[in-house]
Amino acid sequence: xxxxxxxxxxGVISNWPFWIMFGIAVAVVALILVxxxxxxxxxxxxxxxxxxxxIVLISRFYNSEDCFAxxxxxxxxHMGVIDSSKFEENNMEKCFPxxxxxxxxxxxxxxxxxxxFNKGPIKTFNWEKGFAExxxxxxxxxxxxxxxxxxxxxxxxxxxx
Amino acid sequence: MxxxxxxxxxxxxxxxxxxxxGLLYPKIAKTLATGDMALKIAATRDMxxxxxxxxxxxxxIEIDYDYDLSKLIVDISQSSVKIYDASLVSVDNGIIQGxxxxxxxxxxxPVDDNPNIILDRPxxxxxxxxDDGLNIIGIR
Numbered sequence: 001x002x003x004x005x006x007x008x009x010x011g012v013i014s015n016w017p018f019w020i021m022f023g024i025a026v027a028v029v030a031l032i033l034v035x036x037x038x039x040x041x042x043x044x045x046x047x048x049x050x051x052x053x054x055i056v057l058i059s060r061f062y063n064s065e066d067c068f069a070x071x072x073x074x075x076x077x078h079m080g081v082i083d084s085s086k087f088e089e090n091n092m093e094k095c096f097p098x099x100x101x102x103x104x105x106x107x108x109x110x111x112x113x114x115x116x117f118n119k120g121p122i123k124t125f126n127w128e129k130g131f132a133e134x135x136x137x138x139x140x141x142x143x144x145x146x147x148x149x150x151x152x153x154x155x156x157x158x159x160x161x
Numbered sequence: 162m163x164x165x166x167x168x169x170x171x172x173x174x175x176x177x178x179x180x181x182x183g184l185l186y187p188k189i190a191k192t193l194a195t196g197d198m199a200l201k202i203a204a205t206r207d208m209x210x211x212x213x214x215x216x217x218x219x220x221x222i223e224i225d226y227d228y229d230l231s232k233l234i235v236d237i238s239q240s241s242v243k244i245y246d247a248s249l250v251s252v253d254n255g256i257i258q259g260x261x262x263x264x265x266x267x268x269x270x271p272v273d274d275n276p277n278i279i280l281d282r283p284x285x286x287x288x289x290x291x292d293d294g295l296n297i298i299g300i301r
Contacts, residue, residue, distance in 0.1 A: 022175070026182060033186045045202040047210065056210055057270065060217040066272045069219060077219035099240035100268040 053103040053157050054136060060095060061107060062140050062153055067095035070143045082109060082153060084144040089122045096124045102161040106132065111142050111151040121156070132156030197232060201244045201265035204230055208242045208286070209267040215290045216272040226286040235280040237297060241268045252281045271295075 063079045065071040068091065070083040087109050096105070104127040108120035134157040142151035208226065215222050234250055236243040236257060243266045250259035257279065276295055280286060283299030290296070 029182075029186060045199065045206055047206055052210060052213070056213045056217065060213075060270075060272060063217055063219055064272055065219050079219060094273045096270055097240070097273075099270050101240075101270050102268070 053159075054134070057101070057103060058105065058136065058138070058155050058157075061105075061155070062138060064095065067091065078141075081141040081143055081148065082151070084109065084117075084119060084142055087119050087122065092122055092124060098125050101126070102159060104128070104158040104160045106156040106158075108154040109142060109151060110154065111144065111149045113150065117142075117144060117149075117151075120154075126160050127158065128160070130158070132158055197246060198263060198265075200230075201233060201246070201263075204228060204233070204235075205242045205244050205265040205267040208235070208237070209269040211288055212237070212242070212269045212271070212276075212295070215288055215295060216270070216274070218290065221292075222288075222290045224288040226288065227284075228286075229284050230280075230286070231282045231284050231301070233282065235278075235283060235286070235299065237276050237278040237280075240271060240275075241266050247282050252279055255279055 061067050062082055063069055063077075065077040068082045068086045070078045070081040070086075072078065087107075104124050106121045106123045106127050108118065108122075110119075111117040136155045136157065138153040138155065140151055140153045142149045207228070211224055211226065215224070230244070232247050234245045234247050234252060234257065236245065243264055245257065245261040245264045249261040250257050252258070274294055276297065278297050280297070280299030282301060285300040287298045287300065288295070289298075
Protein backbone atom coordinates (compact mmCIF):
# COMPACT_ATOMS: atom_id res chain seq x y z
CA UNK A 1 0.00 0.00 0.00
CA UNK A 2 2.70 2.47 -1.03
CA UNK A 3 0.05 4.81 -2.33
CA UNK A 4 -0.95 5.75 1.23
CA UNK A 5 2.58 6.17 2.40
CA UNK A 6 2.76 9.97 1.97
CA UNK A 7 3.26 11.62 5.30
CA UNK A 8 2.03 15.04 4.10
CA UNK A 9 -1.17 13.53 2.73
CA UNK A 10 -1.65 11.59 5.92
CA GLY A 11 -1.26 14.82 7.84
CA VAL A 12 -3.82 16.59 5.65
CA ILE A 13 -6.61 14.05 6.09
CA SER A 14 -6.09 13.83 9.82
CA ASN A 15 -6.82 17.57 10.20
CA TRP A 16 -10.21 19.19 10.85
CA PRO A 17 -9.80 21.81 8.08
CA PHE A 18 -9.66 18.99 5.54
CA TRP A 19 -12.98 17.57 6.72
CA ILE A 20 -14.57 21.02 6.82
CA MET A 21 -13.47 21.69 3.23
CA PHE A 22 -14.62 18.19 2.22
CA GLY A 23 -18.07 18.84 3.73
CA ILE A 24 -18.36 22.21 1.99
CA ALA A 25 -17.36 20.68 -1.36
CA VAL A 26 -19.97 17.93 -1.00
CA ALA A 27 -22.66 20.47 -0.09
CA VAL A 28 -21.76 22.75 -3.02
CA VAL A 29 -21.91 19.89 -5.52
CA ALA A 30 -25.24 18.79 -4.03
CA LEU A 31 -26.66 22.30 -4.37
CA ILE A 32 -25.48 22.61 -7.97
CA LEU A 33 -27.05 19.29 -8.92
CA VAL A 34 -30.34 20.02 -7.14
CA UNK A 35 -30.50 23.42 -8.86
CA UNK A 36 -29.85 21.87 -12.27
CA UNK A 37 -32.59 19.36 -11.58
CA UNK A 38 -35.00 22.09 -10.49
CA UNK A 39 -34.30 24.07 -13.66
CA UNK A 40 -35.11 20.96 -15.69
CA UNK A 41 -38.37 20.45 -13.78
CA UNK A 42 -39.29 24.09 -14.35
CA UNK A 43 -38.54 23.71 -18.08
CA UNK A 44 -40.68 20.60 -18.35
CA UNK A 45 -43.67 22.08 -16.58
CA UNK A 46 -43.68 25.78 -17.43
CA UNK A 47 -46.99 27.02 -18.72
CA UNK A 48 -46.22 28.99 -21.89
CA UNK A 49 -46.36 32.77 -21.49
CA UNK A 50 -49.88 34.09 -22.01
CA UNK A 51 -51.58 30.69 -22.27
CA UNK A 52 -53.25 30.64 -18.88
CA UNK A 53 -54.22 34.30 -18.53
CA UNK A 54 -54.72 35.49 -22.13
CA ILE A 55 -56.28 32.38 -23.63
CA VAL A 56 -57.69 30.01 -21.03
CA LEU A 57 -58.94 32.28 -18.24
CA ILE A 58 -60.24 35.36 -20.04
CA SER A 59 -62.41 33.49 -22.53
CA ARG A 60 -64.88 32.65 -19.74
CA PHE A 61 -65.79 36.33 -19.45
CA TYR A 62 -67.32 36.47 -22.95
CA ASN A 63 -68.09 32.78 -23.58
CA SER A 64 -69.64 31.42 -20.41
CA GLU A 65 -73.29 31.99 -19.57
CA ASP A 66 -72.30 31.98 -15.90
CA CYS A 67 -70.17 35.04 -16.59
CA PHE A 68 -71.32 37.74 -19.00
CA ALA A 69 -72.19 35.88 -22.22
CA UNK A 70 -75.71 36.41 -23.53
CA UNK A 71 -78.10 33.50 -23.11
CA UNK A 72 -81.38 33.71 -25.01
CA UNK A 73 -84.85 32.43 -24.05
CA UNK A 74 -84.05 29.07 -25.68
CA UNK A 75 -81.05 28.79 -23.34
CA UNK A 76 -78.66 29.10 -26.24
CA UNK A 77 -75.42 30.78 -25.24
CA HIS A 78 -74.04 33.31 -27.71
CA MET A 79 -70.27 33.18 -27.48
CA GLY A 80 -68.60 36.55 -27.80
CA VAL A 81 -71.84 38.43 -27.11
CA ILE A 82 -71.89 40.22 -23.78
CA ASP A 83 -75.16 40.92 -22.06
CA SER A 84 -74.68 44.40 -20.60
CA SER A 85 -77.25 43.70 -17.87
CA LYS A 86 -75.07 40.81 -16.59
CA PHE A 87 -71.91 42.87 -16.65
CA GLU A 88 -71.97 43.64 -12.91
CA GLU A 89 -69.50 43.23 -10.04
CA ASN A 90 -71.81 40.84 -8.18
CA ASN A 91 -71.75 38.40 -11.14
CA MET A 92 -67.99 38.24 -10.87
CA GLU A 93 -68.20 36.22 -7.63
CA LYS A 94 -69.96 33.42 -9.53
CA CYS A 95 -67.84 33.78 -12.66
CA PHE A 96 -64.46 34.03 -10.97
CA PRO A 97 -64.74 32.81 -7.36
CA UNK A 98 -61.96 32.94 -4.80
CA UNK A 99 -59.00 30.64 -5.43
CA UNK A 100 -55.21 30.74 -5.38
CA UNK A 101 -55.01 31.57 -9.07
CA UNK A 102 -51.98 33.55 -10.22
CA UNK A 103 -53.82 36.21 -12.22
CA UNK A 104 -56.14 39.10 -11.44
CA UNK A 105 -58.39 40.81 -13.99
CA UNK A 106 -60.15 44.13 -14.40
CA UNK A 107 -62.81 44.40 -17.14
CA UNK A 108 -64.39 47.36 -18.87
CA UNK A 109 -67.03 47.30 -21.56
CA UNK A 110 -67.24 49.93 -24.29
CA UNK A 111 -69.51 50.66 -27.19
CA UNK A 112 -68.26 53.39 -29.48
CA UNK A 113 -70.94 53.43 -32.17
CA UNK A 114 -73.62 54.59 -32.65
CA UNK A 115 -73.29 56.21 -29.24
CA UNK A 116 -70.70 56.03 -26.51
CA PHE A 117 -71.46 53.61 -23.71
CA ASN A 118 -69.03 52.53 -20.99
CA LYS A 119 -69.48 50.10 -18.17
CA GLY A 120 -66.98 49.04 -15.55
CA PRO A 121 -64.34 48.47 -14.57
CA ILE A 122 -65.33 45.39 -12.64
CA LYS A 123 -62.57 43.47 -10.93
CA THR A 124 -61.80 39.97 -9.75
CA PHE A 125 -61.44 39.35 -5.99
CA ASN A 126 -57.63 39.42 -6.13
CA TRP A 127 -57.22 42.70 -8.02
CA GLU A 128 -55.14 45.22 -6.10
CA LYS A 129 -54.51 48.87 -6.81
CA GLY A 130 -51.74 49.72 -9.22
CA PHE A 131 -50.85 49.43 -12.86
CA ALA A 132 -51.83 46.42 -14.93
CA GLU A 133 -49.07 44.40 -16.56
CA UNK A 134 -51.04 43.66 -19.71
CA UNK A 135 -54.07 45.01 -21.47
CA UNK A 136 -56.02 42.99 -23.99
CA UNK A 137 -58.84 44.33 -26.09
CA UNK A 138 -61.33 41.74 -27.30
CA UNK A 139 -63.77 42.64 -30.05
CA UNK A 140 -67.18 41.56 -28.84
CA UNK A 141 -70.83 42.23 -29.46
CA UNK A 142 -72.73 43.90 -26.66
CA UNK A 143 -76.41 43.31 -26.11
CA UNK A 144 -77.77 46.53 -24.67
CA UNK A 145 -81.48 47.43 -24.50
CA UNK A 146 -82.31 44.43 -26.75
CA UNK A 147 -80.01 45.69 -29.48
CA UNK A 148 -76.69 44.21 -30.49
CA UNK A 149 -73.79 46.62 -30.88
CA UNK A 150 -70.19 46.14 -31.81
CA UNK A 151 -68.00 46.86 -28.81
CA UNK A 152 -64.81 46.18 -26.96
CA UNK A 153 -64.07 44.30 -23.81
CA UNK A 154 -60.95 45.80 -22.28
CA UNK A 155 -59.24 43.32 -20.01
CA UNK A 156 -56.38 44.35 -17.75
CA UNK A 157 -54.27 41.54 -16.32
CA UNK A 158 -51.98 41.40 -13.32
CA UNK A 159 -49.79 38.55 -12.20
CA UNK A 160 -50.43 38.17 -8.48
CA UNK A 161 -48.22 35.13 -7.89
CA MET B 162 -0.81 11.88 15.63
CA UNK B 163 -2.75 8.94 14.23
CA UNK B 164 -1.13 5.67 13.29
CA UNK B 165 -0.57 4.84 9.64
CA UNK B 166 -3.13 1.98 9.74
CA UNK B 167 -5.84 4.33 10.98
CA UNK B 168 -5.05 6.88 8.28
CA UNK B 169 -5.19 4.24 5.55
CA UNK B 170 -8.56 3.13 6.88
CA UNK B 171 -9.87 6.72 6.92
CA UNK B 172 -8.57 7.28 3.39
CA UNK B 173 -10.34 4.17 2.12
CA UNK B 174 -13.59 5.28 3.78
CA UNK B 175 -13.25 8.75 2.25
CA UNK B 176 -12.70 7.25 -1.20
CA UNK B 177 -15.68 4.91 -0.83
CA UNK B 178 -17.90 7.77 0.38
CA UNK B 179 -16.69 9.99 -2.49
CA UNK B 180 -17.44 7.20 -4.98
CA UNK B 181 -20.91 6.63 -3.54
CA UNK B 182 -21.67 10.35 -3.53
CA GLY B 183 -20.38 10.71 -7.08
CA LEU B 184 -22.53 7.81 -8.29
CA LEU B 185 -25.58 8.91 -6.33
CA TYR B 186 -25.74 12.59 -7.37
CA PRO B 187 -26.49 12.07 -11.07
CA LYS B 188 -29.11 9.50 -10.11
CA ILE B 189 -30.78 11.93 -7.70
CA ALA B 190 -30.65 14.69 -10.31
CA LYS B 191 -32.16 12.39 -12.94
CA THR B 192 -34.93 11.27 -10.60
CA LEU B 193 -35.79 14.86 -9.76
CA ALA B 194 -35.65 16.08 -13.35
CA THR B 195 -37.32 13.30 -15.32
CA GLY B 196 -39.12 11.09 -12.89
CA ASP B 197 -42.32 11.25 -10.92
CA MET B 198 -41.62 14.73 -9.58
CA ALA B 199 -41.65 16.26 -13.07
CA LEU B 200 -44.70 14.18 -14.02
CA LYS B 201 -46.55 15.33 -10.90
CA ILE B 202 -45.90 19.01 -11.62
CA ALA B 203 -46.67 18.79 -15.34
CA ALA B 204 -49.86 16.78 -14.76
CA THR B 205 -51.24 19.18 -12.11
CA ARG B 206 -50.77 22.10 -14.50
CA ASP B 207 -52.27 20.17 -17.44
CA MET B 208 -55.33 19.28 -15.44
CA UNK B 209 -55.84 22.72 -13.91
CA UNK B 210 -55.67 24.29 -17.38
CA UNK B 211 -58.04 21.66 -18.82
CA UNK B 212 -60.54 22.40 -16.05
CA UNK B 213 -60.23 26.16 -16.64
CA UNK B 214 -60.75 25.63 -20.38
CA UNK B 215 -63.81 23.45 -19.79
CA UNK B 216 -65.36 26.06 -17.50
CA UNK B 217 -64.81 28.69 -20.21
CA UNK B 218 -66.84 26.73 -22.75
CA UNK B 219 -70.62 27.12 -22.80
CA UNK B 220 -71.03 23.83 -24.67
CA UNK B 221 -70.91 20.18 -23.67
CA ILE B 222 -67.34 19.05 -23.85
CA GLU B 223 -65.37 15.86 -23.30
CA ILE B 224 -61.62 15.48 -22.96
CA ASP B 225 -59.73 12.22 -22.63
CA TYR B 226 -56.49 12.77 -20.72
CA ASP B 227 -54.73 9.50 -21.47
CA TYR B 228 -51.55 10.05 -19.55
CA ASP B 229 -50.75 7.13 -17.26
CA LEU B 230 -50.90 8.41 -13.67
CA SER B 231 -51.19 4.95 -12.12
CA LYS B 232 -48.46 5.72 -9.59
CA LEU B 233 -50.19 8.86 -8.41
CA ILE B 234 -53.29 10.00 -6.56
CA VAL B 235 -55.13 13.02 -7.90
CA ASP B 236 -57.14 15.25 -5.58
CA ILE B 237 -59.30 17.92 -7.23
CA SER B 238 -60.77 20.10 -4.50
CA GLN B 239 -60.72 23.60 -3.03
CA SER B 240 -60.11 25.10 -6.49
CA SER B 241 -56.85 23.28 -7.00
CA VAL B 242 -55.42 20.07 -8.41
CA LYS B 243 -53.08 18.23 -6.06
CA ILE B 244 -51.12 15.14 -7.01
CA TYR B 245 -49.58 12.78 -4.47
CA ASP B 246 -47.28 9.81 -4.79
CA ALA B 247 -49.40 6.64 -4.36
CA SER B 248 -46.52 4.93 -2.53
CA LEU B 249 -46.78 7.55 0.24
CA VAL B 250 -50.51 8.16 0.51
CA SER B 251 -53.62 6.04 0.08
CA VAL B 252 -57.33 6.65 -0.39
CA ASP B 253 -59.59 5.32 2.32
CA ASN B 254 -63.35 5.98 2.06
CA GLY B 255 -62.72 8.96 -0.16
CA ILE B 256 -60.20 10.49 2.25
CA ILE B 257 -56.49 10.76 1.57
CA GLN B 258 -54.41 9.07 4.28
CA GLY B 259 -50.72 9.71 4.81
CA UNK B 260 -48.63 12.57 3.53
CA UNK B 261 -46.40 13.30 0.58
CA UNK B 262 -44.03 16.18 1.35
CA UNK B 263 -43.35 16.66 -2.38
CA UNK B 264 -46.94 16.81 -3.61
CA UNK B 265 -47.62 19.09 -6.58
CA UNK B 266 -50.40 21.68 -6.61
CA UNK B 267 -51.85 24.09 -9.16
CA UNK B 268 -54.93 26.28 -8.87
CA UNK B 269 -57.85 26.65 -11.21
CA UNK B 270 -60.91 28.90 -11.08
CA PRO B 271 -64.28 27.13 -11.15
CA VAL B 272 -67.39 28.83 -12.50
CA ASP B 273 -70.30 28.56 -10.06
CA ASP B 274 -69.09 25.15 -8.93
CA ASN B 275 -66.90 23.51 -6.29
CA PRO B 276 -65.58 20.16 -7.55
CA ASN B 277 -64.42 17.67 -4.94
CA ILE B 278 -63.02 14.57 -6.61
CA ILE B 279 -60.29 12.06 -5.71
CA LEU B 280 -58.88 9.80 -8.42
CA ASP B 281 -56.96 6.78 -7.16
CA ARG B 282 -54.09 5.79 -9.49
CA PRO B 283 -55.88 6.57 -12.77
CA UNK B 284 -54.49 5.31 -16.06
CA UNK B 285 -56.74 7.71 -17.96
CA UNK B 286 -58.91 10.60 -16.90
CA UNK B 287 -62.12 11.62 -18.63
CA UNK B 288 -63.19 15.23 -18.19
CA UNK B 289 -66.68 16.06 -19.34
CA UNK B 290 -69.09 18.92 -19.00
CA UNK B 291 -72.82 18.68 -19.56
CA ASP B 292 -75.87 20.56 -18.28
CA ASP B 293 -75.28 18.77 -14.96
CA GLY B 294 -71.87 20.39 -14.61
CA LEU B 295 -68.29 19.18 -14.60
CA ASN B 296 -67.67 15.46 -14.29
CA ILE B 297 -64.22 13.88 -13.88
CA ILE B 298 -63.74 10.12 -13.96
CA GLY B 299 -60.51 8.21 -13.43
CA ILE B 300 -60.13 4.91 -15.27
CA ARG B 301 -57.74 2.37 -13.72
